[in-house]
Amino acid sequence: xxxxxxxxxTAAYLARAGRRVLVxxxxxxxxxxxxxxxxxxxxxxxxxxxxxxxxxxxxxRDLELPRHGLQILPLESTIVPLPNGxxxxxxxxxxxTRRELCRHSARDAEASVAYGRLMVQMAQAVKPLLGxxxxxxxxxxxxxxxxxxxxxxxxxxxxxEQFHALYKLLTMSSAxxxxxxxxxxxxxxxKSASGIIGTFMGPRSPGSAYVLLHHYMGEIxxxxxxxxxxKGGNGTISQAIARAALEKGAEIRTEAPVRQxxxxxxxxxxxxxxxxxxxxxxxxxxxxxxxxxxLELVDRRALPDELLEQVQRFRFRGSSGKVNLALSELPDxxxxxxxxxxxxxxxxxxxxxxxxxxxxxxxxxGSFSKRPYMDIIFPSxxxxxxxxxxxxxxxxxxxxxxxxxxGGWTDARREAFGDTVIDTLSxxxxxxxxxxxxxxxxTPADIERTVGLSEGNIFQGExxxxxxxxxxxxxxxxxxxxxxxxxxxxxxxxxxxxxVMGAAGRLAAQRILSDT
Numbered sequence: 087x088x089x090x091x092x093x094x095x096t097a098a099y100l101a102r103a104g105r106r107v108l109v110x111x112x113x114x115x116x117x118x119x120x121x122x123x124x125x126x127x128x129x130x131x132x133x134x135x136x137x138x139x140x141x142x143x144x145x146x147r148d149l150e151l152p153r154h155g156l157q158i159l160p161l162e163s164t165i166v167p168l169p170n171g172x173x174x175x176x177x178x179x180x181x182x183t184r185r186e187l188c189r190h191s192a193r194d195a196e197a198s199v200a201y202g203r204l205m206v207q208m209a210q211a212v213k214p215l216l217g218x219x220x221x222x223x224x225x226x227x228x229x230x231x232x233x234x235x236x237x238x239x240x241x242x243x244x245x246x247e248q249f250h251a252l253y254k255l256l257t258m259s260s261a262x263x264x265x266x267x268x269x270x271x272x273x274x275x276x277k278s279a280s281g282i283i284g285t286f287m288g289p290r291s292p293g294s295a296y297v298l299l300h301h302y303m304g305e306i307x308x309x310x311x312x313x314x315x316x317k318g319g320n321g322t323i324s325q326a327i328a329r330a331a332l333e334k335g336a337e338i339r340t341e342a343p344v345r346q347x348x349x350x351x352x353x354x355x356x357x358x359x360x361x362x363x364x365x366x367x368x369x370x371x372x373x374x375x376x377x378x379x380x381l382e383l384v385d386r387r388a389l390p391d392e393l394l395e396q397v398q399r400f401r402f403r404g405s406s407g408k409v410n411l412a413l414s415e416l417p418d419x420x421x422x423x424x425x426x427x428x429x430x431x432x433x434x435x436x437x438x439x440x441x442x443x444x445x446x447x448x449x450x451x452g453s454f455s456k457r458p459y460m461d462i463i464f465p466s467x468x469x470x471x472x473x474x475x476x477x478x479x480x481x482x483x484x485x486x487x488x489x490x491x492x493g494g495w496t497d498a499r500r501e502a503f504g505d506t507v508i509d510t511l512s513x514x515x516x517x518x519x520x521x522x523x524x525x526x527x528x529t530p531a532d533i534e535r536t537v538g539l540s541e542g543n544i545f546q547g548e549x550x551x552x553x554x555x556x557x558x559x560x561x562x563x564x565x566x567x568x569x570x571x572x573x574x575x576x577x578x579x580x581x582x583x584x585x586v587m588g589a590a591g592r593l594a595a596q597r598i599l600s601d602t
Contacts, residue, residue, distance in 0.1 A: 091120050091324040092591035093373030094331050094338070096576040098149050099595035101334035108365060109328075109336060110357070112343035112538065115321070116328050118373075119537050119544065120586055122321025126524040128474040129412040132319035133526070134533060135544070136408075136463065136481040137161065137432075139313040140303065140587040141323065142216065148592075154326040154333075158314040159468050163431030165422065166272050167514040173421035174272045175428070191270040201267045208252055209303045211244050216303070216582045216589050219597065220556040220564040256551060260298045261289040261439050275436040279459055282485055284544045284584075286403035288446030289439050293551050300549055300583070313432070315468045320586065327588075347372075347383045347573060354384075354573035369572055369598060373591075375539060375546035376400050376559035376579035380568070388570055396560035400579070401550065404530030404542030405449060407487030409507045411480040412473070412524040416464060417515030429467045435460040435510065445486055452492030454503045457510060459485045477523070482507060489530035489541040500527050545584035546577050555581055566590075566597040574598055 094116060097107045115121050119134035138158055146156065166174040175186045187195035221233025241249065254263060260281030264274045278289040281298035288294070316322045328338055343360040347370055356366035372379040380389060380397045422428050436442060436459055445455035461483040466473035473479045484507055491499065504527035512518045530542025539546060547553055556564045559579045566574050576594030578584030 091117060091327050092577055092588060094324065094327045095145065095588045095591035096371055096595045097336045098327055098331035098334060099592060100598065101331050101336040103599055107336040109338040110342040110344055111340045114340050116338060116340060117321050117324030119539065120320040120324045122319030125410060125526050126412050129479050130319055130472045131410045131479055132465065132481060133410065134408060134537065135320045135586050136483065137313050138316050138320065138323065138586050140585040142587060142589050145588045145592055149327065149330040151326045151330065154329040155322055156326040157317040159317055161313045161315055161431045161463065163428055164434055165428045165431065166276050166434045166436055167419055167421045168272060168437055171420055194268045194270050194273055197267050204251060205302050207248055208255060208299055211248055211252055212299065212303060214240055219593055220581045222556060222562055255295045255299045257292060258295040259290045259292050260294040263295040271438045275439045275442055276434050278439060279434060279436045279442065282442065284406055285548055286405045289442045296551060297549050315463065315465055317469050319465065323586065344383065349385060349388055349570065352388060353571045369574065369602060371574045371576050371594065373577040375577055377540045378538065379575050384570065390569055393560055393563055393569060400559050401548045401553065402541035402543040403548060404489035405486045406544055407484040407503060408528040409482040409484060409504055410526040411522055413478040413480055413521045414523055415521045416478050418517045419515045429464050433462040449486035449488045454491065454506065455486045456506060458507060460507065460511060487529055495529050495531040500529055503527060503529060546579040549583050566594040
């Protein structure tokens with residue numbers, strides 16, 4: 087039950103194994119935060135999540151997703167407009183990128199080769215953990231002991247240099263880590279931005295280096311750190327997974343909100359829908375986040391106090407907003423005038439580490455960032471079907487936009503947040519305001535209300551070190567089981583977290599199949 091590609095993915099794997107599966111979705115469209123919708127007539131948006139890279143290759147292969155409509159188009163560049171009218175560019179061509187870095191810092195151009203090599207090694211070192219069932223380090227059960235032995239062997243195989251590098255990435259701030267490598271401020275800031283996405287941390291916060299690594303683990307066709315756009319928007323990913331599940335015999339019902347999990351003699355035996363209808367099954371799987379899975383759908387008296395306390399302490403703290411624009415023309419950037427290849431990639435507003443840290447300071451004290459970090463793409467340039475001929479759409483991811491804003495979110499504050507985003511981007515593309523036909527502004531409160539993500543956190547809980555692996559979402563309950571027999575969890579609140587990845591759904595299906 088519940089939205090999202092992850093729940094549909096679990097259903098697809100279970101149906102593939104011959105199980106009868108029913109998926110229940112509250113909204114009219116399946117996909118959770120990975121949906122494509124015509125917010126304005128003729129303009130299609132990836133309303134919430136908007137790029138793809140972390141989707142596991144084994145899932146794409148297992149479910150034959152390209153046959154079901156999945157087509158990932160590469161984002162060919164990242165451009166950082168600078169306040170002085172210059173820019174920093176990173177291109178799909180490694181030689182071109184190196185020449186661009188030399189223009190700003192010959193030292194950084196040399197360092198980037200070694201840095202890139204090490205980060206690929208780190209991504210490859212962590213990659214096996216994404217497909218590993220988290221063992222309980224306090225358990226003496228054979229399965230957990232076997233998992234710990236497997237983990238120990240893997241870490242031992244890394245070698246001293248790689249292990250030390252991994253330890254630093256797990257504990258340092260992204261800013262401190264990158265300052266060991268580079269000197270050019272916009273380069274450090276843009277790379278460190280990957281360490282703050284979806285978190286309530288600044289680039290100088292310890293632990294943000296791991297989030298940087300988490301996003302570095304993305305790959306497309308075997309190329310690490312490659313990001314792409316799904317043709318048709320991210321809703322196409324959800325639809326492809328749903329088609330794979332349907333082909334294997336699963337049933338999917340939309341507009342079927344779950345009100346309660348039915349318990350009989352301490353076991354989950356079904357669910358009650360908002361309409362009052364009961365659906366019974368021997369296994370119930372929640373794709374909701376940990377707070378909703380444990381604190382809203384079941385009687386708390388059926389759960390141990392230890393688990394309840396951990397779930398109540400589990401941090402969400404949504405910090406990201408989204409602005410979707412329908413445009414009459416593409417933004418004309420002062421640093422790169424006219425329409426060009428840069429519109430086929432990403433635009434990053436991240437001129438310095440101090441800029442990002444000040445944006446975080448605003449959020450710490452209960453306000454959205456007055457000068458926000460932004461990651462912008464123009465999907466209609468990559469896939470012209472996203473907008474009418476001659477028109478365009480822009481997808482703007484914004485950090486920071488805290489859920490717990492002082493005084494709460496109101497229509498006026500949402501409008502002020504949207505104006506801040508547009509004003510900031512207009513400093514680099516002066517024609518933007520006159521090109522806007524329609525605008526959709528989404529705060530974490532809107533995300534929570536629309537797709538059910540607690541506090542609007544895009545990862546169903548922060549990717550902080552104390553909320554990873556066998557601590558996600560709680561110690562002793564990270565193996566996709568819950569204390570209630572027949573009740574499982576498969577959402578991004580479980581290992582290895584979120585980011586249009588799908589790994590949690592696959593691992594949850596493996597756990598259910600091994601138990602039943």
